[in-house]
Amino acid sequence: MLDVTEDQPTPAYKRVLLKISGEALMGDQGYGLHPPTVQRIANEVKSVHDLGVEICMVIGGGNIFRGLSGSAQGMERTTADYMGMLATVMNALAMQSALEEMGVFTRVISAIRMDEVCEPYIRRRAVRHLEKKRVCIFAAGTGNPYFTTDTAGALRANEMACEAIFKGTKVDGIYDKDPVKFDDAVRYDSVTYDECLTKRLKVMDASAIALARDNNLPIIVFSLDEPGGFRGILAGEGTYTRVQG
Template sequence: MADKPLYRRVLLKLSGEALMGDRGFGIDPKVVERLASEIVQAHQLGVQVGVVVGGGNIFRGVKVAAEGGDRTTGDYLGMLATVMNALAVRSAIDRLGVSAVVLSAIAIPALCETFTQREALKHFAENKVLVFAGGTGNPFFTTDSGAALRAAEMNCDALLKGTQVDGVYTADPKKDPTATRYERLTHQEVLAKNLQVMDAAAIALARDNRIPVIVFSVHESGSFVDVLTGHGRSTVITD
């Protein structure tokens, strides 16, 4: 029998890059299928799961601005990219027999529902997986901020961020072989040390709403469920 999960309701933050696997661009269906399978496993353990997906595998507004383009337009294009990713994740979850719904911060009624807290909570009550798209719906905010916002609005017990590595390190472990992993941090330590976990607005929002942030490697098969049940390698950020 699987271990009892530590959390009743969680928000899983996935970067757009996580969905493209080894490809240089776009979506790898096999990766999306694996991630959807892990979300379904968590759902079957009785965990209510919300998912926020980024759009960096398709488009980045920050890159547009860096190249002299309009940041606002670039960010809205990035929001559209998150909708594309969210639809792919929802479809993969649906194929596994669990009902999922995409809720977008920007209105695209032909493709998905527009987010409201009331409707989102109704979907949770109906035992659905919620896939949030469109970030916060505003330019100049990252999807990390969108994840922290949705976690607060949905009264989530934890915000889990799937990354390229298995936690928060003193430096980039891919560049610095002497980097060491933190087991636990406080939100304030993350801000004071300027650790590149999530942007400062997201960490501050999680801190102010007393939401633990758990950082783990999304590339390790089964890691999402492992973290939910208190196993696996991760860094826990909590006050």
């Protein structure tokens, strides 16, 4: 997958997008942000950044507000989705703060203009930030209701010409059923985009999978809870599932 020297691995991917859920920032809490968890994930990102990899991120907002859940409780769907987008901005700002405390220059770029706290999304400017080795955190989804942050991640990864999407989860890949509930769950080393759709494997939503498939963009599903897991995969190690054609 990549060439490894005795000193430091040379990653095969020069530019990647890391997609994580908002729930990943909760730690053991049932709601909100858990600062030690945010710092731990930021350290994972820094370890890959130190390899020279250009990184962009999309973080969900489910730890603060999930639009679909709000809609299910009677709230108008469009309003609920916009509230969810604002939650992603809060998470992005928290991650930016943690990364910059570690000396990693970071930009939060929002699909909804809020110039006092982050930059508006301008594709060429975002690409330039990546070229300057700044981590770009894309917030507020696509800026449109009815689209998930999974779809936003696939969209931004294609716009930024990323070579892969890294989907950080609580388990070390894709299983045929929930490994937390079923001891006989089987992990896939690799699956196709069409298998994800037809078998309804819980990787990303259908729109995101289709967008990745149409642009031949690999999706690497791995455990974000495994220390060094993100960097390890780029070093040719670790356990993960690869989604490709």
